[in-house]
Amino acid sequence: MFENLTDKLQRVFKNLRGQGKLSAEHLDAALGGLREAMLDADVNVAVVDEILQRIGEKALGAEVLLTLSPDQHVVKIVRDELGFLLGDQSKPRFASRPPSVWMLVGLQGSGKTTTTGKLAKWLASTGHRPLVVSTDVYRPAAREQLAQVAKAIGLPCWAATGMDKPLDIVRGAIRESKLSASDVVLVDTAGRLHIDDELMAELQMLKRELQPAEILFIADAMIGQDAVRSAGEFHKRLGLTGVVLTKLDGDARGGAALSIRKVTGAPVKFVGIGEKYDAIEPFYPDRIVSRILGMGDVMTLIEKAEQHIDQKKAAELARKLRHDDFTLEDFRDQLAQLKKMGPLEQVMGMLPKVGPFANIPRDTQVDEKRLKHVEAIINSMTAEERDDHSLIDGKRRKRIARGSGTSVQQVNEVLRQYMTMRKMIKQYGAAAARGKLRGLGKFSGM
Amino acid sequence: MITLFGPPEPTLLERLKESVSKTRSQLAGTVETLLAGERQIDPALLAELETALLSADLGPRTTREILSAVKEKVDRQALTDGAQLKAELKSQLVGILQEPAGSNGKSAAETGNDPRVTFIVGVNGTGKTTTIGKLANRLRKEGRSVVLCAADTFRAAAIEQLAIWAERNGVQMIRQKPGADPAAVVYDAVAAAKARGTDAVLVDTAGRLHTKSNLMAELEKMKRTAAKLVAGAPHDILLVMDATTGQNGLNQAREFTGHVGVTGIVLTKLDGTAKGGIVVAIARELGLPIRFVGVGEKIDDLVPFDAQTFVDSMFE
Numbered sequence: 001m002f003e004n005l006t007d008k009l010q011r012v013f014k015n016l017r018g019q020g021k022l023s024a025e026h027l028d029a030a031l032g033g034l035r036e037a038m039l040d041a042d043v044n045v046a047v048v049d050e051i052l053q054r055i056g057e058k059a060l061g062a063e064v065l066l067t068l069s070p071d072q073h074v075v076k077i078v079r080d081e082l083g084f085l086l087g088d089q090s091k092p093r094f095a096s097r098p099p100s101v102w103m104l105v106g107l108q109g110s111g112k113t114t115t116t117g118k119l120a121k122w123l124a125s126t127g128h129r130p131l132v133v134s135t136d137v138y139r140p141a142a143r144e145q146l147a148q149v150a151k152a153i154g155l156p157c158w159a160a161t162g163m164d165k166p167l168d169i170v171r172g173a174i175r176e177s178k179l180s181a182s183d184v185v186l187v188d189t190a191g192r193l194h195i196d197d198e199l200m201a202e203l204q205m206l207k208r209e210l211q212p213a214e215i216l217f218i219a220d221a222m223i224g225q226d227a228v229r230s231a232g233e234f235h236k237r238l239g240l241t242g243v244v245l246t247k248l249d250g251d252a253r254g255g256a257a258l259s260i261r262k263v264t265g266a267p268v269k270f271v272g273i274g275e276k277y278d279a280i281e282p283f284y285p286d287r288i289v290s291r292i293l294g295m296g297d298v299m300t301l302i303e304k305a306e307q308h309i310d311q312k313k314a315a316e317l318a319r320k321l322r323h324d325d326f327t328l329e330d331f332r333d334q335l336a337q338l339k340k341m342g343p344l345e346q347v348m349g350m351l352p353k354v355g356p357f358a359n360i361p362r363d364t365q366v367d368e369k370r371l372k373h374v375e376a377i378i379n380s381m382t383a384e385e386r387d388d389h390s391l392i393d394g395k396r397r398k399r400i401a402r403g404s405g406t407s408v409q410q411v412n413e414v415l416r417q418y419m420t421m422r423k424m425i426k427q428y429g430a431a432a433a434r435g436k437l438r439g440l441g442k443f444s445g446m
Numbered sequence: 447m448i449t450l451f452g453p454p455e456p457t458l459l460e461r462l463k464e465s466v467s468k469t470r471s472q473l474a475g476t477v478e479t480l481l482a483g484e485r486q487i488d489p490a491l492l493a494e495l496e497t498a499l500l501s502a503d504l505g506p507r508t509t510r511e512i513l514s515a516v517k518e519k520v521d522r523q524a525l526t527d528g529a530q531l532k533a534e535l536k537s538q539l540v541g542i543l544q545e546p547a548g549s550n551g552k553s554a555a556e557t558g559n560d561p562r563v564t565f566i567v568g569v570n571g572t573g574k575t576t577t578i579g580k581l582a583n584r585l586r587k588e589g590r591s592v593v594l595c596a597a598d599t600f601r602a603a604a605i606e607q608l609a610i611w612a613e614r615n616g617v618q619m620i621r622q623k624p625g626a627d628p629a630a631v632v633y634d635a636v637a638a639a640k641a642r643g644t645d646a647v648l649v650d651t652a653g654r655l656h657t658k659s660n661l662m663a664e665l666e667k668m669k670r671t672a673a674k675l676v677a678g679a680p681h682d683i684l685l686v687m688d689a690t691t692g693q694n695g696l697n698q699a700r701e702f703t704g705h706v707g708v709t710g711i712v713l714t715k716l717d718g719t720a721k722g723g724i725v726v727a728i729a730r731e732l733g734l735p736i737r738f739v740g741v742g743e744k745i746d747d748l749v750p751f752d753a754q755t756f757v758d759s760m761f762e
Contacts, residue, residue, distance in 0.1 A: 036506045042692030045500040108715065109571025109688060113602075138743075140610035145603035152602065193718045220571060224503040224692025226720035247570060250655040252694040275600075 027059055030074055041255030044228045047262045055081050079289055085258055086285035090267035093213045093241060098183040099131070099174065101210045105203055105238065106218035107230055108191030111246035113142065115218050115272055116188040117149035118280035119244075122270075123184050124155060125278075131182035133158040133173035135166035135206065136190035146188050153277050156180060166190075166202060170210055187212070194233035207238055214241045216269065219260055221248045227256040228263045235264040245283070246272035257288060328386040331418045332378040335371060376404035377414045389415060487520050487531055495535075502723035505693050508730055512538045536757050542730045543753035561593070561639040563647045563672050563679035567665060567706065568686035569698055570653030573714035573740060575604065577686050578648045579611030580740065580748035586615055590645040595635030596621040597628040597668065598652040608650050614745060628652065628664060629671040636675045649680070656701030665706050684737060686712045689722035699728045713751070714740035 031052050038048045058077050094100040102119065104112045113134070120130040132150050134157075136142035143160075150157030158173040170187060177185045187210065192199035207215065217231055217240045234240060243264070245257055248271045257268050268283040378386065380403030385391050392400070392415065401408045492513060499509040516534055519525045525534055564581075566574045578594060585592045594612045596619055598604035605621050612619035620635035632649055639647045651668070654661035672679040685708045687695055702708050713722045716739050725736050736751040 039500060039506040040693050042694070045497055107690065107718070109573060111571055139607070141603040141607035144606050145601070148602035193715075195719060220688075220690070222569065222688075222692060222694040222698075223690050224695075224720070224724065225501050226503070226690050226718070227692075229719045230690070247655065249657075250569070250694070251657050251697055252692075256692070 024060065027056060027074070031056055034078065038255060038258075041253035042222075042224050042227070042259075043255035044225055044259035044262070047228070047259050050262075051081060051085065051258075082258065082289045083286055086261055086289065087267050089282065089284055090242065090269055092269055094184070095211075095213045099177040099185045100183065100214075101174075101185045101187060101212040102214040102216060103187045103189060103203075103206065103210065103212045103238075104216050104218055104244075105189050105234060105240075106191060107193065107220075108139075110191065110218045110220045110223075111272060112191060112218045113146050113149060113188050114275075114277075115216075115244050115246060115270075115280070116146060116186050117153055117277050118272060119270070120150070120155050120186055121153045121277045122280055123186075124153075128184050129180075129182045130184045130186055131156050131158055131173060131177045131180065132186045132188065133160065133169060134188040135169050136188065137164050137166060137169075138190045142190065149277070156182065166206060167209060170206060174210070185210075194230045194237075200233070200237050204237055212241075214269075215239065216242045216244050217260070217264070217266065218244050218246060219256060221245050221254040221256065221271075222250065222252040223256045225259075227259045231260040232263040235266065240264050240266040242266050242269040244268070244270045244272065244280075249273045249279070254288065326422050328378055328381065328389055328418055331421060332375060332386075334421075335374060373404070373406055373410060374414050374417075377401075377406055377411055380404040389418065487525065487528070491528075492517065492520075499723070502721035503692055503695075504723040505696070505727045508542075508723075508727045511730070512542075539726060539757045540753050542726055543736065543756065559643070560676040560679070561636065561644050561647050562681050563636060563639075563649065563676060564682040564684060565649045565651060565665075565669070565672075565680045565706070566684050566686060566712075567651050567702055567708070568653060569655055572653065572686045572688040572691075574598075574653065574686045575607050575611065575650055576743075577684075577712050577714060577738075577740060577748065578608065578650050579614065580745055581648055581738075582611065582615040582617055583745045584748065585646055585648075586617065591643075592617040592646045592648060593635055593639045593642075593644045594619040595631055595647055595649040597631045597635075598650050599624055599626045599628050599631065600652040604650070604652065629668045632668045632671050633675065636672050636679065640675060656698045656705075662701070662705040669706050682709045683707060684710050684712050685734075686714055687724070688720075689713055689716045689718065690720040691722075691724050693724065693727070695724035696727055696731060699732050699734055703732060703734065708734060710735050710737035712736075712738045712740065712748075717741045717747075 034055070035048055035052055038051070039045060043051075055074075055077050058081070059074055092102075104116055104119075106112055113136075116132050116134075120132050123130040132146060132155065134143040134146040136146075147157050147159060158169075158176045160169040160172050163169050163172060166189075170185075173185055173187070176182075187206070189203060189206070190199065192203075194200065215238050217234055219227065219231065223230075231240070231243075243257070243260055243266050245254060245268055248254055260266070261268065268285070268288075270280050271283050271288075273279045273281060377400060380400045381392070381396075385396065385400075397408050397411045401411050404411075496509055496513055499512065500506065504512070512535065515538055516525070516531065519534060520531070525531050566578050566581075568574050575598070582592050582594060592615070594608055594617060596605045596608045598608070599622065602624075605624060609619055609621070618638075620631065620638055622631050622634065628651065635647055635649065638644075649668070649672075651665065652661075654665070656662065669680060669683075683702075683706055685699060685702050687698065691698070699708065699711070711725060711728065711734055713725055713736055716722055722739075728734050729736065736753075736756075738748050739751050739756075741747050741749060
């Protein structure tokens with residue numbers, strides 16, 4: 001069955017754990033597992049072998065850090081190597097004189113038109129005045145699609161009515177951008193195969209005309225080994241300045257990001273993470289390495305938490321934790337805050353797959369309905385009951401069940417969950433106070 | 447001629463061979479170099495072969511299985527030279543692709559007087575709408591009457607795109623407004639086809655990632671709706687997969703099969719350099735048959751899949 005890179009690495013490193021020294025034999029086993037994992041993640045086989053060779057050399061070489069155990073050491077090397085390969089975060093480029101032209105190129109179906117809409121929306125949200133235009137005169141209804149996308153996000157689209165030559169269309173768009181004082185023109189090009197000489201030549205012609213600030217290669221996160229060839233050819237012809245990885249909201253590991261970076265040197269600048277037009281974000285190389293290596297997308301999770309969690313309530317909760325008076329009322333608040341962070345499945349997916357979260361089943365559906373029941377149950381309690389759960393006897397449980405339209409069993413279940421959480425929080429609080437978060441220390445050092 | 451209504455006839459095999467072999471040049475080239483002449487079978491040769499199979503997106507497990515079977519024969523000295531090795535590899539691949547489907551991949555039998563309903567499903571951007579245009583063309587050439595169902599009510603201009611294909615094929619299309627319930631469009635289309643005595647309904651669905659449970663549930667609802675009007679409908683659920691897809695293709699096939707019961711794969715965009723080797727892994731692990739391959743942008747660039755031809759063209 002499918003096992004993702006994260007799980008696989010963890011299995012490999014679990015075997016390494018407890019070893020005092022990293023032997024060549026263990027390293028071989030680790031690298032073998034790493035190879036299969038990366039291949040499963042669609043990193044190109046040539047790229048994989050090159051990475052592994054370097055990792056092997058470094059792991060056996062002189063750079064041994066005395067503070068790390070062998071498995072931590074290998075993880076650190078792998079992490080550094082992948083991070084190095086992906087490069088630093090890279091900002092989008094603009095021309096010194098407007099309009100800046102961004103050309104979006106790629107294979108058919110990689111998501112160019114949707115990404116054009118998303119980028120336009122993102123640009124508008126950062127104070128730019130984007131204009132979008134489609135030069136796809138080939139695919140049925142392609143230009144109509146971009147027009148509808150632009151309408152949906154409320155931004156202008158140059159329709160180029162009556163024109164059917166890409167060059168005429170972009171010239172018209174540049175003129176229009178000057179009239180409407182748009183500072184970025186997003187050019188959505190037709191999807192094409194990298195071996196289609198005629199259409200590739202068309203892109204080169206458009207590039208000469210437009211002198212774009214960005215030529216973005218739009219790549220599907222699910223693409224396999226061929227990514228190196230298509231991206232490589234687009235790069236050879238056009239000189240790519242950046243990559244947008246789309247459809248990353250699925251379960252593809254996105255190993256192609258490594259392959260494409262390797263053959264083009266172009267940094268991934270944005271990632272598409274959903275069907276809505278605001279589902280695009282800047283790419284953070286260290287985050288995707290973390291995700292690949294099993295730390296989960298912790299940074300994104302933290303950011304989300306910061307955006308959605310009420311700081312005052314969080315401070316209040318912290319105070320309560322110290323004084324050991326975490327009540328059912330607080331329990332309800334916690335659930336409400338959790339819900340604000342978005343669909344629970346998405347939040348779960350960002351959790352690391354090691355440490356305290358290792359045993360959370362990832363494929364089970366988080367039942368949002370059950371959360372509603374929990375809320376209803378707590379809402380049906382009196383203020384006194386919420387303050388002191390020990391008041392809630394059998395009779396009160398019956399009343400609460402009736403009031404919330406649930407059963408006594410469900411009420412019991414909620415109380416049990418509350419008690420567990422209370423206990424966990426107590427332990428966590430005590431541990432944090434002593435500065436001994438041993439379980440967390442293991443991967444915070446990676 | 448069309449496997450939607452019966453067994454495939456190898457009429458267009460030469461064509462497939464031609465376009466596929468063009469795209470297989472790298473793998474074929476590698477294998478040719480490896481196997482030409484007097485080259486001995488040694489670990490280095492097997493390693494190069496492994497790289498070639500991995501580059502074709504067969505995936506680490508499938509590659510390992512094929513190679514270990516080959517290695518075992520080499521060890522028994524059943525294979526002694528490059529030519530034998532090549533024949534053995536081919537037969538391994540054909541064996542996997544021809545293996546009878548298990549419980550998966552069974553399309554419903556005869557439909558009597560009712561229209562035969564086919565759902566076209568898949569993740570975003572694999573070429574579902576284009577495939578419908580090409581399938582409609584095949585059915586028309588076969589003398590079948592066709593209704594297209596514009597059940598992708600989500601993506602911008604998806605309905606317009608399908609309408610152009612309907613016009614090119616001279617067939618009718620049933621549509622509602624963008625944003626309408628896709629199951630309602632399915633209802634309209636199947637009811638219309640039934641009333642008019644149409645032979646086939648091709649249902650275009652919105653691209654959806656297999657991990658989105660709400661969208662998979664939507665597909666299940668569309669399936670139930672079709673079954674209400676015509677017993678056994680949808681008779682086929684074809685999963686459209688892009689030949690550039692990597693190992694995630696297995697998850698796609700597994701999830702779509704789990705939710706709605708895929709009856710076959712359509713492998714598109716095989717005219718590029720991507721090899722589409724993921725279908726070998728899918729056939730091996732899920733027993734799903736590959737029904738058609740897309741080999742170009744023209745309306746007749748869709749041909750029935752044939753395992754022997756597919757594998758032969760990898761090595762020629």
